[in-house]
Amino acid sequence: MLSARERSDHTGFVDGGFLYVWGGHHSVAGEQVFLPSDEIWVYDMSSGVWSICAMGGxxxxxxxxxxxxxxxxxxxxxxxxxxxxxxxxxxxxxxxxxxxxxxxxxxxxxxxxxxxxxxxxxxxxxxxxxxxxxxxxxxxxxxxxxxxxxxxxxxxxxxxxxxxxxxxxxxxxxxxxxxxxxxxxxxxxxxxxxxxxxxxxxxxxxxxxxxxxxxxxxxxxxxxxxxxxxxxxxxxxxxxxxxxxxxxxxxxxxxxxxxxxxxxxxxxxxxxxxxxxxxxxxxxxxxxxxxxxxxxxxxxxxxxxxxxxxxxxxxxxxxxxxxxxxxxxxxxxxxxxxxxxxxxxPLVRLCEDCVGRNARALEEYLSCLPKKIQENLRKRISFFKNDESQGTCHSR
The missing domain is CATH 2.120.10.80 (Kelch-type beta propeller)
Incomplete structure (x- = not known):
C-alpha cells in the first residue's frame, strides 16, 4: 500500500479533511538527502489512504x-x-x-x-x-x-x-x-x-x-x-x-x-x-x-x-x-x-468510528443509509482496515 516517505524538516498542513506533506529530507545510505520539491503527498484522514501528486509551475x-x-x-x-x-x-x-x-x-x-x-x-x-x-x-x-x-x-x-x-x-x-x-x-x-x-x-x-x-x-x-x-x-x-x-x-x-x-x-x-x-x-x-x-x-x-x-x-x-x-x-x-x-x-465522529471498528457486523446495513453517510462510513471502514494492517500507526 502506498505510503509517504519518512522525512523530517518538512511542511505539513490540514485542509478540507486532507493532510498535505511537502519537502523535507530523509536518509539514504547514512546520508541526509532532500526530497523533491516537485511532488506533494496527500493523506485522506477519513480513509487513511495516501496519494502522491506531481507539481509544476x-x-x-x-x-x-x-x-x-x-x-x-x-x-x-x-x-x-x-x-x-x-x-x-x-x-x-x-x-x-x-x-x-x-x-x-x-x-x-x-x-x-x-x-x-x-x-x-x-x-x-x-x-x-x-x-x-x-x-x-x-x-x-x-x-x-x-x-x-x-x-x-x-x-x-x-x-x-x-x-x-x-x-x-x-x-x-x-x-x-x-x-x-x-x-x-x-x-x-x-x-x-x-x-x-x-x-x-x-x-x-x-x-x-x-x-x-x-x-x-x-x-x-x-x-x-x-x-x-x-x-x-x-x-x-x-x-x-x-x-x-x-x-x-x-x-x-x-x-x-x-x-x-x-x-x-x-x-x-x-x-x-x-x-x-x-x-x-x-x-x-x-x-x-x-x-x-x-x-x-x-x-x-x-x-x-x-x-x-x-x-x-x-x-x-x-x-x-x-x-x-x-x-x-x-x-x-x-x-x-x-x-x-x-x-x-463530536457524536457523529464517534458513531462513524464505531461503525469503522465493527465493520464486519454492521457493513451489511450501510445500504439503508443516505449515500453521503454511506460514503463517509466506507472511508472510516477503510481507515480502520488500513490501521490494522499497518500496525496502529494512526493510534489515538
Missing part, C-alpha cells in the same frame, strides 16, 4: 528549514537554505484546484526579510507575519540592529567573507497578501530574545512563540498582531523543559498544544503539554504516544479538534564536520501519523 529549489503556512487552501513557503546558500524567496501553490502549480511571488513592494532559515510564521487577517530565524547580515546591518545576536562560530566558518555575520534575530516582518507588500512594523514592549528553531501559534489576534535555539528556558511570549505589542507570559504552574524543534498548535480558542522537540542535552522528547492562555497555566497531557519521541515533525489541527502529527525524527545524534567545524544532526526519520485527541470527539 515555478518549482522552488529543494530547501532545508524553510517556513510554511497555509491560508484559504493556498500554501506559502518562505526562506530556508539551499545546498549552498540561504534564501528569502516566497512561493505559493493552490492545494484545492488539483493543479498543484507553484508560483514564485515577485514584483512585491517593500523590502523582504534578509535570507534566513529556522524561522516561523503567524497567519492573521490576510497577512503572513514572519518571526525570528537564523541567517546572515552585512556589517552595517548588524551594527545598527538590536534584534540580532551574532553566532560566534560563524567567525570561524565564514572564512574570508568577513563583511557578513551569521546569527539569530527576533525581527517581525509582514507580507500583506492583498497589497503584495512587505513591511517591518515597529513593535512595542519587550520582545523575546533572538532565536531560531522555535515554535509559534496564532490564537485570535495574538501570536504566541516559545522555546527555540539560544533560548534555554521554555519561555512564552505573545504579540498583538494589530497593536504590535509584545508581552511575556509568566506561567503560574510548572513549565515544560526548554527545547527546540518542537511544535505548538492552537487546539481551542484558549489553549495551545506543545509536543516533542529536543532538550538542551540533545535528548528527543515525547511529552505533550497544554497551555491555557487565560489561566497562564501549563498542564502535561497524558497520551498514547510517549514511546514515540519526535523532533523536526509537523503538527496541525484536524477537523475534530485533534492534533495531527506527521513524520519527524525519533533520535538525534550530533556529528562533527571537521572541515567547517559545525555540528550537524544525524537522525532516524519517521513516516507515521500520530493523532492527539485534545478535545472530546
Amino acid at each position: 515555478e518549482v522552488p529549489p529543494t530547501l532545508s528549514q524553510t517556513c510554511g503556512c497555509c491560508l484559504n487552501g493556498v500554501m506559502y513557503i518562505f526562506g530556508g537554505s539551499t545546498e549552498d546558500s540561504h534564501t528569502n524567496q516566497l512561493y505559493c501553490v493552490n492545494l484545492r484546484d488539483g493543479m498543484f502549480a507553484w508560483r514564485r511571488v515577485t514584483e512585491s513592494k517593500g523590502s523582504p526579510p534578509s535570507p534566513r532559515d529556522k524561522h516561523s510564521c503567524w497567519v492573521y487577517a490576510d497577512r503572513l507575519i514572519y518571526f525570528g530565524g537564523y541567517g546572515c547580515k552585512q556589517t552595517r546591518e548588524v551594527t545598527r540592529s538590536r534584534n540580532f545576536i551574532t553566532d560566534e562560530m560563524s567567525w570561524v566558518t565564514t572564512g574570508t567573507t568577513l563583511f557578513r555575520f551569521w546569527g539569530w534575530n527576533n525581527e517581525v516582518h509582514v507580507f500583506n497578501l492583498r497589497t503584495n507588500t512587505w513591511t517591518e512594523p515597529q513593535t512595542h514592549g519587550v520582545p523575546p530574545k533572538p532565536r531560531a528553531a522555535h515554535s509559534t501559534a496564532t490564537l485570535g489576534r495574538m501570536g504566541y512563540v516559545c522555546g527555540g535555539l539560544e533560548s534555554r528556558l521554555m519561555d512564552i511570549h505573545c504579540l498583538d498582531l494589530e497593536m504590535w505589542t509584545w508581552t511575556e507570559i509568566v506561567p503560574v504552574s510548572a513549565v515544560p523543559v526548554g527545547r527546540t524543534w518542537h511544535t505548538l498548535t492552537a487546539s481551542s480558542d484558549s489553549t495551545l498544544f506543545l509536543f516533542g522537540g529536543v532538550n538542551m542535552a540533545g535528548e528527543p522528547l515525547s511529552d505533550g503539554w497544554r497551555f491555557d492562555v487565560q489561566k497562564k497555566e501549563w498542564r502535561e497531557l497524558q497520551h498514547p504516544h510517549t514511546d514515540k519521541p519526535r523532533l523536526w515533525h509537523s503538527a496541525c489541527l484536524g477537523q475534530d479538534s485533534d492534533v495531527i502529527v506527521f513524520g519527524g525524527s525519533r533520535d538525534y545524534t550530533l556529528v562533527m564536520d571537521t572541515i567547517s567545524v559545525l555540528l550537524s544532526p544525524s537522525q532516524s526519520h519517521c513516516s507515521d501519523v500520530l493523532v492527539f485527541q485534545i478535545q472530546p470527539l
Whole structure:
C-alpha cells in the first residue's frame, strides 16, 4: 500500500479533511538527502489512504528549514537554505484546484526579510507575519540592529567573507497578501530574545512563540498582531523543559498544544503539554504516544479538534564536520501519523468510528443509509482496515 516517505524538516498542513506533506529530507545510505520539491503527498484522514501528486509551475529549489503556512487552501513557503546558500524567496501553490502549480511571488513592494532559515510564521487577517530565524547580515546591518545576536562560530566558518555575520534575530516582518507588500512594523514592549528553531501559534489576534535555539528556558511570549505589542507570559504552574524543534498548535480558542522537540542535552522528547492562555497555566497531557519521541515533525489541527502529527525524527545524534567545524544532526526519520485527541470527539465522529471498528457486523446495513453517510462510513471502514494492517500507526 502506498505510503509517504519518512522525512523530517518538512511542511505539513490540514485542509478540507486532507493532510498535505511537502519537502523535507530523509536518509539514504547514512546520508541526509532532500526530497523533491516537485511532488506533494496527500493523506485522506477519513480513509487513511495516501496519494502522491506531481507539481509544476515555478518549482522552488529543494530547501532545508524553510517556513510554511497555509491560508484559504493556498500554501506559502518562505526562506530556508539551499545546498549552498540561504534564501528569502516566497512561493505559493493552490492545494484545492488539483493543479498543484507553484508560483514564485515577485514584483512585491517593500523590502523582504534578509535570507534566513529556522524561522516561523503567524497567519492573521490576510497577512503572513514572519518571526525570528537564523541567517546572515552585512556589517552595517548588524551594527545598527538590536534584534540580532551574532553566532560566534560563524567567525570561524565564514572564512574570508568577513563583511557578513551569521546569527539569530527576533525581527517581525509582514507580507500583506492583498497589497503584495512587505513591511517591518515597529513593535512595542519587550520582545523575546533572538532565536531560531522555535515554535509559534496564532490564537485570535495574538501570536504566541516559545522555546527555540539560544533560548534555554521554555519561555512564552505573545504579540498583538494589530497593536504590535509584545508581552511575556509568566506561567503560574510548572513549565515544560526548554527545547527546540518542537511544535505548538492552537487546539481551542484558549489553549495551545506543545509536543516533542529536543532538550538542551540533545535528548528527543515525547511529552505533550497544554497551555491555557487565560489561566497562564501549563498542564502535561497524558497520551498514547510517549514511546514515540519526535523532533523536526509537523503538527496541525484536524477537523475534530485533534492534533495531527506527521513524520519527524525519533533520535538525534550530533556529528562533527571537521572541515567547517559545525555540528550537524544525524537522525532516524519517521513516516507515521500520530493523532492527539485534545478535545472530546463530536457524536457523529464517534458513531462513524464505531461503525469503522465493527465493520464486519454492521457493513451489511450501510445500504439503508443516505449515500453521503454511506460514503463517509466506507472511508472510516477503510481507515480502520488500513490501521490494522499497518500496525496502529494512526493510534489515538
